[in-house]
Amino acid sequence: MSRILAAAALTAAAAAAPVAQEVENPFSDPPDRRAGQGSFGVHCSLCHGADAQGGGETNGPDLTTGRFRRTSTLAGLFNIIRDGVEGTAMLGIDPDEPDRVVWQIITYLDSLTPNPTDIDLPGDAETGQALFTGRGNCAACHMVNGRGGRLGPDLSRVAERRDPDELRADLLDPDAAVEPRWWTVVATTADGAVVEGLRMGEDTFTLRLIDADERLRSFSKRELRSYERSKASTMPSVRGTLAAGEVDDLIAYLFTLRK
Numbered sequence: 001m002s003r004i005l006a007a008a009a010l011t012a013a014a015a016a017a018p019v020a021q022e023v024e025n026p027f028s029d030p031p032d033r034r035a036g037q038g039s040f041g042v043h044c045s046l047c048h049g050a051d052a053q054g055g056g057e058t059n060g061p062d063l064t065t066g067r068f069r070r071t072s073t074l075a076g077l078f079n080i081i082r083d084g085v086e087g088t089a090m091l092g093i094d095p096d097e098p099d100r101v102v103w104q105i106i107t108y109l110d111s112l113t114p115n116p117t118d119i120d121l122p123g124d125a126e127t128g129q130a131l132f133t134g135r136g137n138c139a140a141c142h143m144v145n146g147r148g149g150r151l152g153p154d155l156s157r158v159a160e161r162r163d164p165d166e167l168r169a170d171l172l173d174p175d176a177a178v179e180p181r182w183w184t185v186v187a188t189t190a191d192g193a194v195v196e197g198l199r200m201g202e203d204t205f206t207l208r209l210i211d212a213d214e215r216l217r218s219f220s221k222r223e224l225r226s227y228e229r230s231k232a233s234t235m236p237s238v239r240g241t242l243a244a245g246e247v248d249d250l251i252a253y254l255f256t257l258r259k
């Protein structure tokens with residue numbers, strides 16, 4: 001297997017592996033919630049506030065929004081509480097405490113977050129799903145539950161991290177805040193051909209990108225006439241191609257994917 005193919009296979013495997021999302025909280029009954037609240041008061045409230053809404057002298061963040069800056073998975077949340085966040089005031093819980101206590105705290109935190117079914121969405125999820133795989137062309141770039149393209153982030157659980165307004169902004173203004181991982185590269189080869197894609201890697205001598213057909217391309221920098229990185233997204237805005245109601249439908253669809 002060539003190195004390029006090996007790299008492509010590696011990225012594919014990395015993208016497809018769900019990050020331990022199958023983990024389930026084994027201590028999630030009402031008595032666990034009460035125990036978790038008690039443990040939170042003992043171990044966490046000093047920094048995260050008595051009701052977990054943050055503040056306090058030590059400035060621990062609000063933990064009631066249902067979304068965390070450091071992780072988007074249950075396993076990730078568990079690890080933060082168990083082991084802490086290196087280099088910050090967030091130390092892991094006392095190692096003598098059993099995992100059960102961590103799970104119970106998570107159950108307590110979970111009970112504070114807004115219930116997804118409370119969110120009233122105007123769109124129609126079924127129409128949204130049809131748009132996603134059909135005319136909206138979203139599936140060309142985005143994976144949902146293992147199906148779709150790899151030119152954008154997996155959207156299976158995006159609605160657990162983004163609220164409806166944020167999702168609307170993602171669709172209307174994709175260029176607004178693009179993570180470096182999704183920056184675009186435009187390379188012009190010596191014979192004038194222009195290749196555009198996602199930057200996969202770069203060192204002193206070579207530039208690797210994935211083009212719109214999901215082909216991994218590798219260029220020797222010396223052979224390129226020029227190349228340019230752009231903080232813009234490769235995702236086209238839906239402004240002008242989809243009606244406002246259709247955007248609502250897509251958002252409703254993405255919300256049905258929440259677990």
Ligand code: HEC
Pocket residue numbers: 040043044045046047048058059060061063067068069070071077080081085088089090091092093105
């Ligand atoms: C000494 C203060 C302190 C204590 C005690 C503490 N935390 Fe934290 N915690 C922090 C700070 C500060 C951060 C922000 C760290 C960062 O990401 O920069 C944080 C971050 C977190 C995060 C990640 C938040 C995010 O948005 O990614 C979680 C979850 C968390 N704490 C849960 C807990 C729990 C549960 C406890 C009790 C077992 C606890 N913390 C105890 C100070 C504390």
Ligand code: HEC
Pocket residue numbers: 132136137138139140141142151152153155158162167170171174175177178179182233234235236238250
């Ligand atoms: C040409 C590829 C492409 C197409 C087509 C595309 N996207 Fe994207 N999308 C991306 C990329 C790349 C990103 C990450 C960069 C960014 O934030 O714009 C992204 C980001 C997103 C995000 C934010 C994800 C996050 O993790 O915060 C959402 C939501 C989204 N797209 C939904 C859609 C929907 C719905 C459609 C169909 C109407 C669509 N995309 C069409 C490539 C695409």
